[in-house]
Amino acid sequence: MGKIVSGISVYLGLDDYPLSETMNYLKEAKNLGITTVFTSLHLPEAKISDDWQEFVNVVDQLNLKLIIDISRPVFSVDRLPKNLYALRLDWGFTDEEIVKLTHDLSCFIELNASTIDEERMTRLMGLGIRMEKLRVSFNFYPKPYTGMTIEDVAKCISCFHSYGITVMAYVPSHHGKRPPLYLGLPTVERHRYIPLDIAITELAMVGIDEIVFGDAFASKTELMLLGNFDSTVIRIPIELKRDLTSEELEVLKALHRSRKDQSRYMIRSSITRGKTVKPKTSTEIKQFDVTIDNERYLRYQGEVGIMLEAISANPAINVVATVKKEAENIVKYLKPGSRFRFTWEE
Template identity: 35%
Template sequence: MCYGISIYLSESHSFNKNWVEKAAKNGFQYIFTSLHIPEEAEVNFIKQVKSLGKMAAEAHMEVMADVSPASLRRLGLSFTELPSIADWGISGLRLDYGFTAKQIAWLSHSLKIGLNASTTDEEQLKELLDEGLQTNQAEAWHNFYPKPFTGISRQSLKERNSLFHRYGIKTMGFIQGDDRLRGPLYEGLPTIEDHRNVTPIDAALELRELGTDKVCVGDLNLTDQTLKEFCSLMDGTVPLYVELNEGYEHFYKLIHTNRMDAAQYVIRSVESRGMELLYDQEAHNSETFKKGSITVDNKLYGRYAGELQICLEDLPANPNMNVAGYVREESLSMLKWVGSGQKFVLHKK
């Protein structure tokens, strides 16, 4: 997976510079910007685009810019001059409405091209290929949807991803931020409508599950805590916020791996059984281990002793297992992403 951020030229230079530097430091690799958003009509585009290109180069990040024919006029460029935008530090262009298949295919020989993944159908895609589109220079970018209840469904995104993957083209989807949301509606900028009310990390994991190759934060920024979560995700690890009981604090910050033969009802840590720690039986009054309960097998469980598990749903309590802690409410939705062979880490809030 590859992760990116969005930069809006109407924001101050200092705000954008700080966000680019912070995102780059936390592993984000590319920038999306739009050159035809109505709210940005007063922006000095040539100066701002060149400034963004320089900023991105210093942070070693690529820039993909959303353009329309109107954008070209504001940039003072003709279509045939578009390849020169690479000299401004722009890596590629997402060509929205107003361009022909022949133009898009021609441009793919000199710049990375972003197709509209949400609206381009197979017939149009075949026309682009017939005109000479370079698939190794093309990506398919979904839209984001500022207005509530206008985003697409999970199934629609999955089907669109499958279409482009059949032709060797990677896809990108947007997730909303969780710090400053972008106006004028301030309702988040996701691709999937149901992601409007979930955490950015949860949305990113679902986009991955649905076959999306790249994830971009549509809004203005992320909290520092969420940035740390994305650092874990970029390392291939699902972050879980938990509370561990006294005597089990050593499980914090360790990298665990769910077994390849993933169990239906629990997550089983491969690493915990190699720690060779034996635990005496501890009394617990509950008849049920609730979903999110973190258990460790005590020495009554014989060869299983020491194994850490996380309950994926309510299960009958077992005297051979000690309660080591619990997954916090905000991380319960993340458990479904800890599948076969998936690494995870237990963080203290």
């Protein structure tokens, strides 16, 4: 996984978002590592014209990459800022118009990753679309139970990457939610309710290139979490078992790497092999349990396992933690050779 590009969304002309607060939000986001800003020019309830030029000027001064979402009825080349990064075509554009825009405009043309398929991609390529000017982003979904699954998002990302296309998705804020429903704006439905760090990690693990807050305004903590997200070390939230020894905690605190010769039963890290670990009363070993091999496993003592399937109790294995329910997908998508750390509440 490479560096995740991070972004925010802002909404002009809405009563919930005074222009002065939007400007402060842009500046704070920039200072916290955010590089991209998304906005829409076709929200029916928004009165945009009064704020538009001042907004564009500040975005330009902050050197943020601006993505504008637009529909065909309100599209006008004259309204586009000079330094526009990407124009997202929401609806109403013919394939011929899309192809022409990739030739006529200097910015990227961004298509809807949630609805475009390989058949349409083939048709656009046949019409002469400039692939190097193309990128895609998923929808966000204001209405609960309408968002995508992480599995379908993963399939789409793989498809677009086969064409060399950059892919963007949205996560909700748990601090500030956009009207009129105020129920979060995620691409993936389950991200509406789970901790933000897990949502970001899931998207990173299925290969997303860019992640943007669909909602506004995200909190400072949320902005820092996204802006500073390190996709090179996967963090796996766990719940510790009682009465762990200092040696077991030392093993859990280490930076681990999943072995490349992974079995169907467990993710295995040998980084801490050789650490002294005393046996405990053996218990049933369930899927998503975290284990440490004790001294009865001889030279394997100190090895860590994350169970992909349940196995029988073993006196040579200590069960020390369980992966949090909402983080189980992180384990499912952890690739052989990945670096990871366990996290837990002290």
